[in-house]
Structures are given as C-alpha cells and as structure tokens.
Amino acid sequence: MAAHLKRRVYEEFSKTQIPHEEAPAKKLRLSKPSKSAALHVDLCKATNSTDALQYLLHFARKPVEAESVEGVIRILLEHYYKETDISVRLKIASLLGLLSKTQGFGPDCIVDDAINALGNEKSHQVLAQLLDTLLVIGTQLPESPTIRQRLIEVACKHLSDTYFGVRNKCLQLLGCLGLVDAPLNKDGEGPATRNTAPENSLRDVQSIISDYFGDQDPRVRTAAIKAMLQLHERGMKIHQIIYEQACRLLSDDYEQVRSSAVQMVWVLSQLYPESIVPIPSSNEEIRLVDDAFGKISHMVSDGSWMVRVQAAKTLGSMLQVSPHFLEQTLDKKLMSDLRRKRTAHERAKELFASGEFSSGRKWADDAPKEKLDSNTVYLIASGACGAFVHGLEDEMFEVRIAAVEALCQLARSSASFAEKCLDFLVDMFNDEIEEVRLQSIHVLREISTHITLREDQLDTVLAVLEDKSRDIREALHELLCFTNVSTKECIQLALLELLKNLNKYPTDRNSVWKCLKFVGSRHPTLVLPLVSELLSTHPYFDTPEPDMDDPAYIAVLVLVFNAAKSCPTMPALFSDHTFRHYAYLRDSLSHLVPPLRVRTGKLYGSGSVESAQLFLQQSLNRVSTIQNLEAPGAQDLLDFTIRDLLRLGELQTELAGAADFCATYLRCQLLLMKALQEKLWNMAVPLCLKQNVTATAAAQQILEETYKLEFLYSGLDSRQVATIHHVRLQAKALQLVLTARTRQGLDPLLSSCEKFLQDVDSFQRLFLTELPHLQDSFVDKLLELMPRLSSSKPAELVKILQTTLRQSGLLQLKLPQQIHRATATIIEPTGESDNPLRFTSGLVVALDIDATLEHVQDPQSSVKVQVLYPDGQSHVIHPKPGDFRKPGPDRHRLITQVYLSHTAWTEPSQIEVRLLLAYSSSSSSSAAKEGWSDSVDGVPPPEAAVEGTIQFSKPVKVFIMPKPARR
C-alpha cells in the first residue's frame, strides 16, 4: 500500500506538469521523420545556392524539437560539405549554433564535426561563424573539460587568422571557456590539475589574450579586453601585469577600445587596490587604485561621450581611493602634481591666489605676473583634477547624470567629500535638463546627513521651489526634510519660500506640511527666536486670531509645534488660541503634529521605543508559557495579548509592523485553538455535518491571514516564514480533517490527502534548515510519522492528523526585528467631494489617483488599483511602471490615472477605489527553490503557485455620475 500511495503521489505530482512536457513529446514523434526528411528533400531539390539559402531561411523560422535536432544537424553537415557557396555555408554554420541551443539536446556529438568543418574551411566569414557555433556549444557544455580543452586549442590555432572576425571569435571563445578553476596554480593545488595541461593553458589564456591588446585591428583589441573581462567575470584572477597594458589602451585611437579599457582598469583597481605602482618620469610610487582613479578621471574629458559616460560611472564605484585624490576631482584650478608632495599642492594654491590664473570673474585679474617655477604648475596635471567639474559641465546630459550619480556614491562614503561637492550639486539645480535637476536633488538628499547648508546655498536650492514640475518640487520638499541649515534666517527663508510655493501650487499642501514638520523637529533652537514673529503674537496686545483653515497658517503651526516638541520653553510663548488650534490639529492632523506637554489638560505620554520593545518581548514570552492549547485561561491570555499588541502598535509607530505581525500571528493561533475546541470533534461524524461551519470558516480565515503575514510584511527572516508556513500547514490539516468529516466518498478525500502530503513534503524541503527550530511542533510530529502517513489509508491519515493537531503545542514566534507592514494611503481622491464626477455613459473618464506606498517591495509589479462599482462589478487596473516614483527609501509614490466607465445611471453613486497588493506564493520562496532545484534536477516545483491579492489601503469613495448619452 505504501508503495502504491507513494507512486500515486508522484504520479499526481508529475501530472501537474503534463501541459509542459507531454504535448511536445507527442508532436515530436510525429514530426521527427517528416521534419528532417523535408529539409533533406528541400536541400536536395535546391538547384542553386540561392534556392538552398531560401530553404534554410525558411527552415530557420520554425523551432525544432530536441529529439530531431541531431538528425537535422547531420543533414545540414552533409550538405555543408557539398556546398560551394559561401553564404549557404555561413547560414548552415549559424543554424548549427542555433540548433545546439535547443533545450534538451546535448551538443557534444557535433563538436567533432564542427571542428572538422573548421579545419577544411577557407572562407573567413564562415570560419568566424563556425567558431561562434563552437562558442555556443562550449557554453552549453560547461561540465566537460576535454571538450573545453579542445575548443581552446582550436581557438588558439585560429588566433593568427588574417580576418578580424575570426580573431574576435577566437578571443571570445577563450574568454568564455578559458580555464578558471585554479586561481593561483603556482603551488599546483588547483582543482583543475586533473586536466591534461591545466597549468599551461591557465597561464596561457591570459597571456595569449593580452598579446592581442596590441592587435592592429581596433575591433580585435576590443574583443581581447572583453575576453579578459569575461575571464574576470568567471572568477579568474587577472594578473597585475595586465594593468600596465590596459592603461596604455586608454589612449587608443578608437572609442570602443578606450571604453572597454576603462572597465579593465577599473577591474584591476578593484583587484589590487593596495599594490604600489611607479609614476613614470619620477621615482615616486603610489597606490594602484589612486593611479587608476587618476587615469579614469582623465577619461572624463575624453573626445567620445560614450567613453565619458563609462568613465564617470566607473569613478563612482572606486571607493578605496585616497581622500586627497578624491578632492582633486572637484578642483579644476589645481595645477600641481599632487601626486608627489602635499606641499607642492599648497604652493600651487598660493600661486593661484596670487593671480596667475584668473577665474574669469573679474576683469584683468589675469595680467601675468612674475614667471613661475615651471616645475610646479601643470595644466593637465595627470590625474583626477577637475574630473567632476568637467563631467558636470559636459555637453551630453548622459554624462552629467553619470557624474552626479558617481558624486553621490563617493560622497556617501566620505563626509568631507560630501561637504566639498555640495556647491557643485547645488549648481546642478540650474541644469537645463529636468532629469539632471531631479537627479541632483535626489543625490543631495541622500548625502544630506553629512552636510549643513549655508544661506546662499539654501537660497539657490529654494529657488527651485518655483519650478513648474511637480516631481522637482516634491523632490525638493523631500530634500528639505533631511537638510540641516545653519541660521535662523535660513529657517525664515525656507518657510517663506515654502509658503510662496503653497500659494502658487495649492496641490503641494501635504508635501509642504510634511516638509515643515521635519524642518521644525530638526531645528528647534533656530525656530525658538522666530516663534513670536511667526505666530504674530505681541507682548502687550492681543492679535487677531488667524483663520484656522488657512493652509499657510497650518504650515506655520506645523513648523512651530514640531519645534516645540523638543524645546519645552516654547509653549510659553503661545497665545491662547494657539493652544486651541493645537488641540484641533493634534486630532485632525495627528501625523503632522506631535504630542506636546501643554495645558490642554490631556497629557500624551509617550514611552520610549526600548520600553515598548521590552513590552512586546514580554508579551510574547507570556504567550510562550501556554504549553497546551486546551489549558484553561490560554484563550483569555491570547485575547489580552492580542489586544495589548494592537494598542502598542498604535502607540509606537516604530514597532507597529512588529506588533501587528505578532498580533495577527497570535490571532491565527487563537482561531486554530477555538476551532479545535469546538464540540463537534466529540460528536459522531454524521451528526456534525451542519455544525462545523465556524470551524471551516476559521480554517479559511487562518489561511488568508497567513498569506497576509507572508506578503504584507517585509523584513521577515526565513524562520518567521517557516513559522507562517507552519500555521498554514496546520490550517490545511484542519481543513482536511473537516472535509473528511463532512464529505462522503473516498475519491475527493484521497486526492486532498495526497495534496496535503505534498504540502508537507514541500514544507520539509523548503525549510530544511529551519526544522531544528520547529521541535515538538505539529510538523515535527508529522514528519516523524511521515513513513506511516504516506502508507496509510486516508481515513487513517485523517485520524492521525486530528490527534497530532490537538496534541501539538503552540509554536513560539521569535521576536521579529525589522518588520514593516506594507501600507498604502490614497491621498487623492480624498473622498470628501460631494460633486459627482459627471461623464457620458459609454465613454471613459480619467480619475487621478495619488497614493503613497510604504514598505512595498517591487511595487511596479505587485500594486494594483481596484475599482468597485455599486453593482458589484470590479475592475483591477495595473498602473504603468512609470507611474511609480521613489521619493525616499522604502517609500513609493503612485501617481496615475484610472479610467472609469459605466452604463448610464439615474442617480450619482459612489464607487470604491482601493489598492491591492498582488502576490504569488511561488515568487516568495523562489530563493529557497533555487537551492534545491539544483540537486533535484528537472523536477518542477510541487506547489502550484497560489496567486491572490491583499487589500492594503482604506477604500476611498468617489461620487460618479454617468449620464446617458444625448442623442
């Protein structure tokens, strides 16, 4: 029986894959003779080469099945040997390559033929194509060292061909197949020593390739560098000697060579950052990474913009470079070779200050003075000097963007550099291309932790607030949230400009308020002296009470209240109405107004995060004391704990994610517990048919909750995922048991039993590493019994499940550390409007949607908009990827339009708009799956992907009114 059931399981298991596998297999058997035969007939029929070529072209359009590939290849090769026309041979050669890519076909059998053909071939083009075919074959067969060895030999043989294409392909072949196994084989310890001559070829591959760095054809030079980079990508350690050669290629005549040489130099600088290289024309030495940095910086003023982009991008990732080199990139005026002496640099600066070179800002400040010591001043001092100044001024915006990005990367790792590049970034706010402006605003935000803006810089920054583009303005608000300013004038300036902005673009309301909230809480001491002015209070006179609905006044209050939070003396300056307004705003805009200790009578206490965390931990510990689900008081304890956690989540926003997560988890357990304690279990099966509704519903609910747990929260570790899956498994078991009790008939039961066993199986595979932590749990017990289970009858299985389910203890939840709940808030439409959106029925109306998403991974693919019409009709709309913006880490902004349409209504009515988070369970565990699919080759994932959606925003109601069309 055991064997039978197991077999059944596996049959079932493979059955799910039938659509993929079986259908083509059948087709293949039918078409195999016809296909190759047809080709053969065609080719024989062909009287001249043009016809043959036509047949081949026609043939190439259709896919060929794995089993008939070999036959087809034989026919092609046969024809190849007979064919005299080059173009036909070329086509055949390319077809060979295409065919060897066919899945499930082992191309090792045609290696010999291809190499043979290569030996007899005269045409260079065909040779190149054949080598390409070999390359395909070689990459298809990564496991076979002998074939690889042969291919390398072939490639080396043809390296001396006169046609550049052949040399290119040979180098490509060497790059893709050259031996990587032994990194340093001088000790002879490399794992590849088994091979025929690994040392030889290992040493050779690099030196052979580097021989072609000096080839006469630029295309071959490029191919050689690319091959070397390929070797590096495959894990082979590139020798340091290459560095010098690569540096020479930086001054090549051809841009593609220079571009790839930049990459090569970069790779080497990452491999040997600390080794020392000599400076030519002097006996000084510097670190290799500094040298490479200097050389690549030089390329930022290259003649070709492709190279400039490449160089600017590369600069950003060279973080090991010494700080004084880094700073040179911003100093265009530097004229001394700083590489040798620090003092020389300073001397040059003095000379500069003495007016030798004018800045072009003052007339005649460039009148030549005394002659300089010509040894100290170089105009293009080799090296980094001014690289970024050039990059940021470049003609092509692609280069400018690359430079801005590189600047950002470098500034993030060096505070002093961030300080220095500030001016340049601020200057970029005036770029003529919006994309560049936006990018530089983003960059400035990212590095803003390091810097404090001066007043003049702030002035420039704030000038951008008048920009027409909403993206720019919002990016700037975001930036202001994170910036530090130095004086109270700056605060005043910022407030003034923001109010101006608010006046000009009222839609920015939320963004401006939020911005001021951060400005206030960041600079309480700078706001303090401004308070009376801002609130227009007067020591003696009462001033009129401002209008509470004025967005500008609210903006000021937000600023003041947030500053007051950490400045206890401030509330003393408030007038009475301010306190009233505070109470009002605290309720209406609680996310913008912090709790204050003021006279409103109500004290908003707020504990520290630590204590909250402690509380969370304690609650979980308390729950962990529940050993048995049926222990008296266990349910109550769970109930209380869930309530506590939910409240905690409300109070401590930092821990909201974790608290919610725990609460949901515990609710699942509670539901499970309740379901198991229902009376129905004690009843005879036939009696309880109608009564298990609650239990079934509970099982269903638990399942749904587990999906929420898994996909709505980010930052779960695998143990938590395992715990969630475990609950899901329990719920499934419960469902199975319930089905067994309700439904009659063995057949459906049998299949659901198999399904369940499969689930258990996949759980075991997915969480193999987590199993030790799941001791004494349901699944642990289940796995112990697994041999028995798989052999037992369904009825028996159900019985076992039922007891295990009841006996198993509550699985402990580890306190989640960094959990965030994905949330979405629809800002627009607000749902407050009483004016219906009127449109003619049958036509569409566009509804603007503006929403913020937090902690959503990959929103482009997972977030959907759902529109629910009053008649129950619902539409799900996929927003375009371009509609998502990323204003900050873990935050996204969705600004999109959804199109509504409906038949005519008599009355305006409300539709609901909400956001959905789509998930599919297969995607979540893809990482884990890759792990085992290597070992169990070709076995498809057992779990059919479960797809679904979770609502994760509050629905917003929109009044619409489709009018009948007028005739």
Add this chain to the structure above:
Amino acid sequence: MPEINVTPLGAGQDVGRSCILVSIGGKNIMLDCGMHMGYNDDRRFPDFSYITQNGRLTEFLDCVIISHFHLDHCGALPYMSEMVGYDGPIYMTHPTKAICPILLEDFRKITVDKKGETNFFTSQMIKDCMKKVVPLNLHQTVQVDDELEIKAYYAGHVLGAAMVQIKVGSESVVYTGDYNMTPDRHLGAAWIDKCRPDILISESTYATTIRDSKRCRERDFLKKVHESIERGGKVLIPVFALGRAQELCILLETFWERMNLKAPIYFSTGLTEKANHYYKLFITWTNQKIRKTFVQRNMFEFKHIKPFDRSYADNPGPMVVFATPGMLHAGQSLQIFKKWAGNEKNMVIMPGYCVQGTIGHKILNGQRKLEMEGRATLEVKLQVEYMSFSAHADAKGIMQLIRMAEPRNMLLVHGEGAKMTFLKGKIEQEFSIDCYMPANGETATVSTNPSVPVDISLNLLKREMALGGPLPDPKKPRTMHGTLIMKENSLKLVSSEQALKELGLNEHQLRFTCRVQLQDPHSDSDTLHRIYTHLKSVLKGYTIQHLPDGTVMVESIVIKVSSSADDANTKVLLLSWSYQDEDLGSFLSTLLKKGLPSGLC
C-alpha cells in the same frame, strides 16, 4: 625636407583682424579675413600687400577659409575679394554663409552711413563676395583641387563656427578659429578626432585663464541682473548681435519665466530678428537640449524679449537692454551707455572680451572719466561688471584640444603676446612639442617628415606574406626583396622579375665562387660523398643532391672537389653560388673551412 610656413597677417600676438597665411605642400591658403575693432584707419584691415604689391590675389591664393561670422574673422572679406581682388573659392559653413552678409552690411552701414567714410566696400561688393562662397558641411571632406582637401569640425563658440583641417598629401594643418570646449546654453562643445596634424593653429584669447564652472558664472550673472532690477535700475548688456547674445537671451528668458519677473527685456537693432531666424533654422548646430526640445518649442522663439526702440531708453523703471556692439566702441550700445552712465543705480555688464582702445576696455580698467568726441567728458557712475561669457576655450580647454588632436607642432594666434608666452611654456613642457607664436608678418616654419606612399604589387606582397609569419607585426619591421620603380610622379614596389620586364632589361647573373682547401686523405669521389653526408646531417630541411657528374648541389649552390696538384691529401673544394643565395653560400664556405668531422665514413 618639405616645410609648412605660417604667417599671420593679423591676430599674431594680437586679438582682432584674424588673417593667417599658410603654405603647405605648395598650396597657399588664407585662414580668416577679419577686421580690427580698435582702429579706424588702414590698420583696420590686414596688410594684403604682404602677399603682392599690386594686382590681384587670385594667383597667389588657392583658397580662403572663414571659420565663423564674427567681424574680426570675416570683416575684411569684401575688401579683400572685391577691392584688392580675389576670385578663387571662399569656404565657410552654411550658417556662417547665411549670417555673415548681415553683419557685413551692418558694419558697412555704421562706417559709411554714420561715420561718413568713403572708399569703403559697398553692398553690391558684399553680394558679389558672397557669390564666391562655397558652403561646407561638418565632417565633409571637400577637395579644393586634386591635392588640397579641407574638412570642417564643430567648434562651439558661435552658431556655425568651425575648425578646419587642411590637408595636402599626408601633411596637414588644423586651424581652430575661435572655439569653446565647454558647452553653453545654446551650443555644444568643440570636438575633433585624433587627426594628428603637423601644426595646430589655435586661438589663445584666454591663455592664462582657467575659468570657474559655467554654472557659477550663469548664477552670478542672473543674480546681478536680478538685484539691479529689484533696485529699480537699468541694466545694459553690450553684446555683438550674434553669438553670445543668443545665449544670454536664452538664459534670461528661462530665468524670467521661472521667477515670473515682469521687467521688460529689450534687444536692440533690427538684425536680431533676421539673425534669430537663422538660429531657428540651423537647429542642428545647437546643443543637445535645444535640438531635443525644438519640436515642442523652439528655444529661440522668445516670449519675454522684445525689440528695442530708441525712445525706450528714457522710459522710467527697470529694464534690461541688450545692445550692439559688444565693446562699446560705437553704435547703439554706446548711445545708451552715455544716457545711463550718470546714474549709480544702473549697471553695465560686459559679457566678453574688450579690445584695447575701446570704451569697454577703458571702463573695465576702472576709468571713471571718459573723453568723448568734441572734448566732452563723461562721468561714469553706473556699476561696471564683467562676466566672462565669451565662448573661447580657456587654458585648460586649449590643452584639452591639444590632447584630442595630438598635433606635432603648435602655433598660437589670436591672443595677447605676454599671455601666449605663458601658455607656450606650458604646452612645451606638458606635451614636449614645439610651440610657435609668430607676430604679425613673421613667418613660422615647420619642417615636416611626410610619409611617401608607395604602391606595392599584390603578387609581391602575397609572396612575402607566404614566406614570413601569417600576420604582419607592427612592432617588428621586416625586410623584403623587391625593386622600387619611380616613374613619372608615382612610386611602386614590384618584384625584380616584373621590374626587368617592365623596364625591358636583361637579367644579369652574379655568381660568387670560392675555393676551400680541405685536408682529406680519401679519393675525390669519396670526399664528395663525405661532404654530401656531412651537409645532409647539418642542413636539415634543404634539398641536397649528389649528382652523377661529380657535384653536390645544395639548393642552387654547386660544390665540386678536385685534388690539389702538389698534395693528394689536400682537396680543393670549389663552391659557386648566385647573388640571391649569398647567405647560404657564405654559411657553407665557413662550414666547409672548418673541415669535415672525423666520424664520417
């Protein structure tokens, strides 16, 4: 040694009236033909009598190339072609050709109509002159005649500005005209490929300047204008009608739009509209941004900038006026300047270079009292600001261009002598190439080392290829045998047989013979056999035959043995080889001189 001679007639250690004569490979080319802003007499134009005392220039010049439309580069063109006399081709780019006559006409009007000069070129002359112009496209190679070819590269600076490469055979000269290595609001940056010319003739206006980033300059400029407007002052920006003016217009236009300013901006002179029209047309010559956005809106269609009327200058309230010309030496800008100079609220911003002798130069140097015509003095109270907006390459840009083009020699023009000396030192030190800076009328001579092209016969090449390795290695020179034939004006390398055939000569054989004495006790035939076996063991891979007539042949070398007359043991070997086998023959003779090894049987 062939030489290239460069003689500046103008712009040698000076700015203004650019005119440079180049003779290269027997061709004479005039580069630019400009006027000097600082003079109103004969010194205004280059001294064409340097070329010929009397008569026309046509027979002395092969072509004239104009780099761009600024008057200091093309102002003397009608004078030269119509009044001095030149009928050959004049090359310039399309935008230059379109805009140049407008400026010339304007220039003529000012000089003739306003100042009442006579003996000046007429409108008709400008038209006639423009008829001789051949337009150039960027990167298009134009054959002037069979040997001389020219090619234009983008130079930034102003619309249509070009750098020109002049090439005769393998000798070449690049003339930059004025160029700009940093892009601005309406033009891109100059670009040239690695053409490795023999001489790079570069302007050096800003030889001692390394400018701040252009963004700082732009911001400063906007700030100054804005502040002055807010004070209620008037801002005068003297510009040349074309070039910088358009950049500043775009800058102010976008700023006005962004800051929502209401103060009027005026642009003087009627030729702006005409010129702006050309700017709108030649959109391909502008920068990336304008090229990409012109479909939505052509940046040169200004919303805030209106044409100026003379009466507006007395209007109250703030305003910004662009007026020509740029150095305040004449025309409307000078008139407005006179009107506004007395008020300290007003401001004049000089956005570019001012030649010595102009009022612009004087006020920039801090002169507060100016002498006007008619003995009147003008007190300058308004603020004078200088913003370096002129789109010339700075020192670093010049160096960058040198790095791009990799010239063998450098020649500086269009700059002040003292500043040139500084840059010359830098260039020589940095690139270790020679750098020249001839004054006007001085000739700089550079001897070149042109490579001589030789045709090689394909058969010969293939034969040599078959002999040596499969690939020519550029690092290792290889010797090959062949015959160089010089016929008429061409050189070719052919195999000796073919040369004999072509020249109808008989082949002469040259043979070397030599005797080697050998101590060998064996008989003649045995000795011969021993030699045969010995050679066979030494010379592997050569054909060695023992012929029945008592000789041994190694390839084509014949070896015979005869006994010496007086001593039977001494054998005399007779070796004979032809000239072609010299190497092998001498090797054999030395080998045999050493004697035969004893181990042979």
